[in-house]
Amino acid sequence: MKTKEIAFISVFTAIIVASNYALIAFPQIKLMDSMVFLSGYLFGFPVAASIAALSWLVYGSINPLGAAGFPLILGLMSGEMIFGIFGVLCRRIFNIEKRFLKKPLETTLVLGAFGVTGSFIYDIWTNSIEGFLIYQTVDGMILRIITGIPFSIIHQISNFAMFSILVPIFIYMVTKNISSR
DSSP, rough: OOOHHHHHHHHHHHHHHHHHHHTTTTTTOOOOHHHHHHHHHHHHHHHHHHHHHHHHHHHHHHHHTTOOOTTHHHHHHHHHHHHHHHHHHHHHOOOOHHHHHHOHHHHHHHHHHHHHHHHHHHHHHHHHHHHHHHHHHHHHHHHHHHHHHHHHHHHHHHHHHHHHHHHHHHHHHHHHHTTTT
16 A cells, blocks of 8 residues: 555544544444545545444444444444445546536435445444344344334435535545645
8 A cells, every 4th residue: 555545544544433432422423434435436445445444443342332342343344345335436437526516416416325325235234233143043133124224214314414515525625635736
């Protein structure tokens, strides 16, 4: 990895962990998903995967609500990487920097859809793993998915807002700064 990528991983991981602690009173409302998406968009999957894994390693291990423990933390890390994959896909499919200036409403809706879809997949993945670890049955997995629906809805709504408002602004600001140098 390049020095710039290592610095980016360090800074984004620190921002994610600090903001997760700051928002701990609001479950399912975190900057983490949008930051991992943004890192995938800007630097590719290896950087996004590193940020996802390191962020969950710290936040999942040192958490006032309780540590995630092994092997759940591996499920959370791998689930978070979905947002990095979505960032890479978004970069390949859409040119947000140019699209945002021409079609801002469409761009925000597309990014919001990435956030909602990523949240849906992440919540199904992590809830099913947690259900299996607790109950060790398929019925337990289904039960955990069902009982997690209210939290999933909050997660999807908050990610729609963050992905449609914050992500295009960050992409535009970062790419404009990089290209102007």
